[in-house]
Amino acid sequence: MRVGFPHFGSVYITVKAVADRLDAAGDQLIIPPPMTQKTLDLGVKYSPAEACLPYKLTLGSLIEACELGADILIQARGTGICRLGYYAKDQEQMLRDLGYNARFVNLDVSEHKIRSLRQLIKDLTHDAPLSKTISAVFFGLSKLFALDKIEKVVQKTRAVELDKGEANQIYHEAINAMDEAAEHKEVKKITREYIERLNRVPINRTANPPKVGIFGEIYVVIEPFANMDIEVELGKLGVEVHRTMTLSRWVKYSLFLNYLGINEWREVHKLAKPYVDHDVGGDGWESVGEKVLYAHNGYDGVVHIAPFTCMPEIVAQNVMRSTREDIPVFVLISDEQMGKQGMLTRLEAFVDLLEFRRGNGKRI
């Protein structure tokens, strides 16, 4: 049994850690190569033309996993308003047409998440005992949480570092180190070590960087390839980035706290109420609320990232234009036609706008 899965941010580190801990005899985990233009090209070639970018990217990633010999593929599934519900079914048919004999196992991401996760691990590891599964999952998740913790520091440092790119370099080293960690203790040590290193990065102490919030559709917001490293680029322009949506947050609430009746979006939904009063699927409702929230929290601007033709985000975009809150919005629609240079030009203009609004722009 060779198990493959599509890339999504740093999820591969968790999956790898869980698989290492459970090591089922004879089975192998296949990690597809990091996303590149080739992944996108493959995905675009074999997807329906009007499918959304996450569909195309995950399909490309799955094809790459199949090329490495995967015969079982993990894909997310949901019952919902958004296209995600049909990803697995469509992609399975497409892979069959391409001649790969792969079976799909689904991770339910909209309801019965815990049960579905347990079932998934049980199926893939030939009934590993529950205690072992739990310890493995927690170990895998601890890496995810640690990485997101480091990323928060990176986002702050990028904006004010003197030597642009240093924080990012350290972050990449941290990802690799985290990938190799085999013990809880090591994870903790790496977290501490790298946060310390990041804090020692020489920074401009007098700078007061503009702050920007990032939100939108979860896949394109979290996967750097899908948004062309917009966070890094904003950092280069001296902008501090804040992103509510992280993998660890999703896990923390969706897998655990939501079961206790704690809704992480309660405040955001409340703020969105005057404009959108019910769920419109995907992250549309949350996007509207987050714009309002960032405006209330005194941010200088927001970046809204959505895949082309994403239904919930189009609702959000249409509604967002008429919210009372006065905050500049940078909309990034990501699809296979996007070009980085175009985005950079627009980003520069956006950052100039933010500076002018703060009153410290240079008049030309």
Add this chain to the structure above:
Amino acid sequence: MTKVGIPRALLYYQYYPAWKAFFETLGAEVVVSAPTNKAMLNSGVSRAVADTCLPVKILLGHLISLTNDCDYIFVPAVTSLGQKTYNCSKIIGLPNIARALVPESPIILDPEIDLEKGRYYLYRNIYKTGHYFTSNPFKIKRAVEAALERNFAYRRKMPDLGITPTQALNGNEDKDLDYRQGSEGSMRIAVIGHPYVLYDDYINHNLISQLQSMGAKVFVPEMVPGYMLDVATTRLAGEAHWSFENDIIGAGEYYLEQKVDGIVNLSVFGCGPDSMMVKFLEHRAKEVKVPFLPLSIDEHSSEGALLTRLEAFVDMVKRREKLCV
């Protein structure tokens, strides 16, 4: 008399008779916007974000045209019509989009129809809407009953008589009985697509009558009885997620089974559900060797391009028949 405006767009083609019965029983006058025209399209397009799909832009155009003529505008949010099936986000968020982009409109009545949330939630939402017209709950109940009755009659009429919603709404049913029988040996073409694209003749450039004038007998999804749709959808795509999409691909599968000579799929550029689901249908059409023409339209599509492709398709179907016979 209070006037309620109903835009002639999106769900109008599915539910207008029911809505009309509901508001008229409540003692309101129903005003329907004029058929889509260029001015409406332009005003709608100018308001919405560019990525928004054409039907939503058209709805906005109709809303704008209604603003001065009525006291209320009815734009419901039809979220869910069954267990675990939903609609496209844009249909769910329709009242919100409308309110945000047409701020000058009169009060928008927006009951959320969500059967997932249970019966009580539905009743409460309908009651809230009815409350704008009367405070007598029994009158509202009577209106709902009248609406349901009209809806069932309307739904049944189309498969029974073999007519399109346009004909059913206009009330010219007699003429269409012989249209259904048609002349023997003419080719039978199923046109599959969302009702708000198929029956809005302005945006689809009279697709159905063009096909008929080319000598085809045209079948539309509404002519398939409801219970057949569910069966066909399940066979094609397993458990279903989008109610309106199910009707379409279910009808497609049904017509494939009935061995039509060709299928024309009319979808709107950027339609999310279509982009995923029509693939199943296309796949099946390939399997059973039925010609399949996917057409995609948006506000820029021209009549000439559509006609050329349609003529080529019809010619191909005719030639195929000759070869087979």
